Each structure stands twice: as structure tokens, then as C-alpha cells.
Amino acid sequence: MTQTTSTARDAFVAACRDAIGAAHVLTEPHDTAPFLTDWRRRYTGAACAVLRPGTTQEVAAIVQLANTHRVPLVPQGGNTGLAGGATPDGSGAQAVVSLARLNRIRALDPLNNTITVEAGVVLRQVQDHAREAGRLFPLSLAAEGSCTIGGNLGTNAGGTGVLRYGNTRELCLGLEVVTPQGEIWDGLRGLRKDNTGYDLRDLFIGAEGTLGIITAAVMKLHPLPAARVTALAALASPHAALDFLALAHRCAGPLLTGFELMSDFCLRLVGRHFPQMRYPFEQPHAQIVLLELSDSESEEHARALFEQMMEQALESGLVEDAVVAENLAQSRAFWDLREHIPLAQAEEGLNVKHDIAVPISRVATFIEETDAEIAAAVPGARMVTFGHLGDGNLHYNVQAPEGVDARAFLAQFQAQLNRIVYESVYRQGGTFSAEHGVGQLKVDELKHYKSSVELRLMRAIKAALDPLGLMNPGKVAG
Template structure:
């Protein structure tokens, strides 16, 4: 039986299992599921299947195993690395978790919320707020990304400095294994020392070891006050010195510490003129910092004033503006969150989602900026990210007047190699919060030790011996050529 025949019989079996309405095969219906958010990858599929329960997910996986149909799990399809996009063969099935969108339980006393994989991140935040709690995961795509995708990529966001990334916010999981079995690990326990930590195995695995269908997530008491400010500093190293001071003054109250280069803000205010540049004078870098206080607005502002007074006296901060209202606080965050959108309008660019030890960030930026400028005169650097946890979005924009497509075609490969070598030299990682997907698989294998790669392959082989779960993602598929169609027009 050919792969095409197996796919056809599989689709018929899926229709019988969950109904025609939830098995999409027409080109118009499947199209939204076949291109990644950045429009870098496009694939084909035998069907997009939308199960409505964990049991239906398990049934579809059982059928996929029976007919040997590879599976691509998908959440909100907001990923940056092509991890939820099928290849071009048309033989893979996309299992969308969008219909698994129920909040199963909220336990305010235990500070937990149990949610299905297809729940939108913003909906979890809103439900927590109703209980006077905080769900701390926050990122630009929170209005459309799903918690299943957040878990599968171990998403970071803007509050990692205080609350940790998605892994730290998860207590338990429900997972459908590659054999179509259901593992119920939905335990809301902070301490459970009874063997291997299967939860952490699936988080960040990008659907290559199983499909996350539900999770128990941590909640925190809602802060009573937020203090948000923009601080101008001369350089990335000055921003790091300011971070040390902010941590000394604010301690655990320091929730966010974001770095934005001057050119990043220039792009935002150019392409979104309704957003004003916060400072009249040009500065090398701008820091967006936020304190969350559980005591009172007065306490939070008093602490913040002492911090800023000391930082300006020491010459760490050149200028600053403090939000006087929630709307102004949101306006500050909008500046930060519109940087990727402004880059998109400006034209194609070379993106990097990297992590470097916090102590090395200043050196990394200064050294790598020089090397790239030597290679590409006039290049424009768009550097921003979560300075407090070492995660940078280190992006390279074409020189002004240079055709972006030609720039990308000529320089993407050598610039990636240069940046990744510098990241490795500083003890960093080439993927911080966006995952490997299919974008960085080969590069990741280059920088991992043979021992680490063998361990990863051993886990994949043990849990998914038939290699049906999101093949060629995270690890190279050694049995088949990569057939994904790469589109040369990413954001």
C-alpha cells in the first residue's frame, strides 16, 4: 500500500471517528493551517483534524499509527520556527488542538488552574484575574497563541525574570503518547518525588514525543500595583549595570526588564506614528522596566523613586519617564511589542532568538555588531529582548536602500553562522524561547555534543519508535529528506 493510499484510508477512518465537520480536506479549509506565522514555511496535508476531547486525540493517534501517517500537532499556529507546519509531501496529518479549549478547574487556594491545550493564553489570564490571581505568562501573541503551544516550545515572554518560563509555571500534564495512550499527570503538586519527571520531558519537545492535551498551571496572587517606566541608558553594558542596581533595590518585585536599541524604537515610531518616542534626545538604548507590588501603590512608587534617584546619581540612567496610569503603562509596553511588526513593515530581515549569559550580553552585542558591520557596511541592527533573563532578539536589517530580498538571499546564511558562532563562544544558546522547529535543527545539532545528541535520539526512539510524531522537528530525520517548502519571505 502506498503512502497516498494509507493517507486516504486514514482520512476515511478519522471521519468515521469524529465526524465529517471536524476533518478538513479541501484546499480552502486547510490553507490557514499550512503556513507558519512568519510565512517562512508552507506545507501540504492529507487532512486537518480537529478533535474535541482528549479521547478523540488518542483515537486519531491510534489511527495514524495503524496507517503509518505522520502527525503534526498544532495550537494557535503562532510559532516562529516552523514547528507546527507539515512538510510538502501531503502525507502528514495536522492535528489541531483548537477545540480542546475548556478551562477544567480553578483552585484559588492551591493557586492552580487546569486548562486544555487549545485555551488561548489571554483567556487563562482573564480567568485568573476573575479569581484575583495572576497567570504570569505574557507575550505578544497572547491573544491568539494557545497554552499547548506555549508548553510545547517552553515559551518565555516578558515576566521570566520573576516568574520563570512556561516550564516553571507548569505543575502537571495530560499527554497522548505516540501509541495513542493517555497519560494523566494532572497533579497540582509542588513536590512529587516519585520517579522520572515526565512532565519536563514533554515541555519544550515541540510535539515530537507526544501531544499535550491539558495542563495544571501555577497561579500567583495578583499584585495590587504596577510601576512601569522607560529609562534611557548609553549602552547594553550600562543597561546591565542598571539591572544589577534594580535587582538590589527591588528584589523579587522586579517583574520585567526589557532592552530596546534606539533603532528599534525608531522603526516603531516611523511606521506607527501614533506611538511617540519617549525621549526628545537620542540615547543608545532604552530599558523598559516594571515592578509589581503586593503591598500598595504608594510602596511600589516609593521604592521605584529611590531606585531611579540612585541610578541617575550614579550615571547609570541618562533620562527616565514613569507611567502615571495603566493606559500609559500599556503604551510603554506597546512600544516594545510593536518592534517585530515595525520590522515587518520595514522589510525582510535576518532574525535570531538567542540566549547569552546575562553577564556576557554587553560584550556579545558590542563584538558581534562590529563583525556584522565589517561584513555589511550600512547594516542596521534591531536589538531588543528580555535582558533580565539573557534572551535577545538580535535581528539584522538590510542597509537603507538595499533590496531586502537580495539582502536576505546573499547574507542570511553567513550572518547566521557568524551570530551562532559568537553565541557559542559566549556560552549561549541559538534558540531561547521560540524552539527549534524545522528552522534550526541542523544548526542545533552542530553545537550540541555527540553525547547530548545520542541521548536525545535515544529518548525519541524509545518513546516514538516509528517516528510518527512531528518528524524532522527538533531532531533531523535520518530516514528521509526534508521536504518542507521554504518560502523566502519571512517577517
């Protein structure tokens, strides 16, 4: 990548003031600080400016100026990423491009079941707008009140609805993108079939802004369910959870929209730091599954189907106990338990986080074998294992032993624990990054676990689209 001088950066910043308005070019430390540290506070960078364009044309103007002055750009949405993908490096040579002002919902087509939104629209606003039109936008994750559609697309976010609806990639039909040369590609086509060449859309989804800047998207909508049934089921092991998942698929088919696995320790941790959230069962159980059915017919039909499924599960011994939400408030309380696990972890102290995925059939074996390896390497380490069992994605996190200083624990064991987990994932045919992206956190792991052929193809695409290397350098493929 071409190095830029301080004079060139100053000229770039001045030109950006003319292009998008001085009020939207932030350079003072107290103004730029919120944009320079990632959500986990793992990375803090520096920037020559934080730029806040308000239109796609202004984004294009910024990119054209970046080409002229050779200034690298770091696109940023809600800054809720977990891999440092939207944080600049420490050189001060890069500029952050915040897409927060691109926050308009451009269109909603109920017959085509699509919504066209700009990159800075917050996920919950998309959900709400769809609901007002009698439609469902099914992407749902803990940060939905602050993450943006552009960031969701940039990382190909997953969330709790992947089992039924797929990742963000599966929910997107078309994109508008500013290329690394500052051109605007208008691919906002709400088509479910379009075989007219290479699938450019999928190149940009999951690329974390390294190939261009997503400015708008056409997203799929679904019919709003007539009823939802939510329950917590207690099980003896991850193997039992897998058998229960198979039973749920047989009984509920496409009505099964959520199947989340949580270890006993996860919920104990939530109860420790959020006492108002009580443990849902009278007796402890090794594993708890949060499952949800969404029915387009009726509440009665959904509950009848659910009761039939649970009767089989309890009679066969797969499920040890279960509690069913009787109303919307109880359903929300069940999901709150799941969503407070990361918050409880943060309260407990620093920990080693992993966002991994293995084939669903290998989840239980992965947990058993990797738990044993970690226990042997770090006696007393506490496993916070939870995630989307229905699609094989686990947040497989390691908390320091009780009473051990968390910072010292990380300094001593993080590299070793990462290697244990990633080698186990590799043996099971899995991936070290399921839904959080690569960012800067996992660039070295990408180089370690991707084949040389894959890496060459990725780098060839990057070089072809971004020959100057100005789009989010140092992220994803490095």
C-alpha cells in the first residue's frame, strides 16, 4: 500500500470539508474518540479524521479524494463489531468513514417482500418498519439496538434466526456499493433469480469493507408469524441436545426458528450478576436449550405441535425438564437470559472468547474433547459455552479459574487456549470465525488455517478491486 504524507492527509481533510461540509469532518480528539475504540475495548487506533457523509454521492466523493491523496479508509457502522474490523490502526494515517448518517429507509415493497435501506439504518429500525407493514425482518442479535445494516452485511452477521432464515447474506437480494475507485455500483435489484454474470453482491457481503463501501441494500422480508411458542428445555449433555434438535426438526420442520444451547454455568453466571434473572429450573441441569417455534396458522396449532414434540422428548428421556412461556413477557424473559450471557461474562472479568462453528453433528464431540484439553492445560478454567446449536455456531469462551486475576490469566494462557480451540475446530472440519468476522483480530489465524489456494484467490480479488490497498487495510486477508 502506498504510504501517505502528513501534507497529503491535511490536503485530504481540507478537501473533505468542502465535499461533505466541515461539520461532518471530525478531527478534534473529543469528537473522534468514540469512533476509534472497538466495542470490546481491545483495540484503540488513531485517525486523521472521522468523516460522516450523508449520501452515497458524498461517500463516492470521499473515496475519490482518498485515491487522489492516497489516504486509507476504514468504513464503520454502529461500531459494535467483535473482531476490530472497524477500528483504524495506530498510525493516524487512516480516515474513518462513519455511515451513521446514511440512515434512510428508501422503500418497502410488501408484495415483493423486500425493504430497501441505507447502510446506517439501525437493525431494530428495520425490524420495526417491517413489523408496521405486517412483515418480519428476521435478523436478530444482541446488538440490534445499535448495530447497522451495513455492518451486518460487512460481517455477514448471523444471530438467533439463522436456523430458519439464514445469515445476513441469505437475507440480501441487492446492494449499492461505492467501489475503491469512487464509482457507484447500483445493484439494488429485488430479484430472487438473476443469472447474468458473476455474483458481485456476494463479493462485498462479509468482506468487512475491504473491497468497497456498502451504502444501501435490498433485504428480504417474510410473513409475520401468527404465533410463537418459546420454551426452555433441560438436558443432560450436548449429545442429548443434538438428539433433541433432530426430534425438533422431525416434528416442527420449518416452524423451528430458534434452537440455542446454553451450559449450566452460563445461566449461573447470569444469575450471579443479574439476580433478577432467576435460574429457570428447581434442579441444576448440565445443558439448557432455548427453542422457539414460529407458526403462520394459529397459536392453538403451534402449541399443539409443541406439546406433541415435548411429550416425545420427555418420554424418551432426551429432555429432563421443560418450561413453556405462557405469554410474550415470559418469552422475552427467556431470550433475556440468553442475551445476558455476554454481559455477565463482562461483569465476571476478562475472558478468552471464541466464535467457532463445526458441522452440527460434531458439536457434542467438539465440546467434550476440547473441554478436556482445556481442563488439562488450565485446571479450574470455567467454560462459558453457548450459541446457535441449530447451525453449529458456538461462542466457546473460557473464564479464568475462580479467584484468579483475569488479566494475568489472559496474559499467561490466551495464546495457548486459542491454539487448543482452533486445532480442535480444525480437526472437526470447522471454522474459527462463524459470525463475528476476521477483522484484525484473526488475520493471523486466517493465514494459518486457510489453504494457500484460498489465500491466493482472496488476495487476487483484493488486488483486482483495490489495487491501491486503501479499503480497510490490514483486515481480513491482511
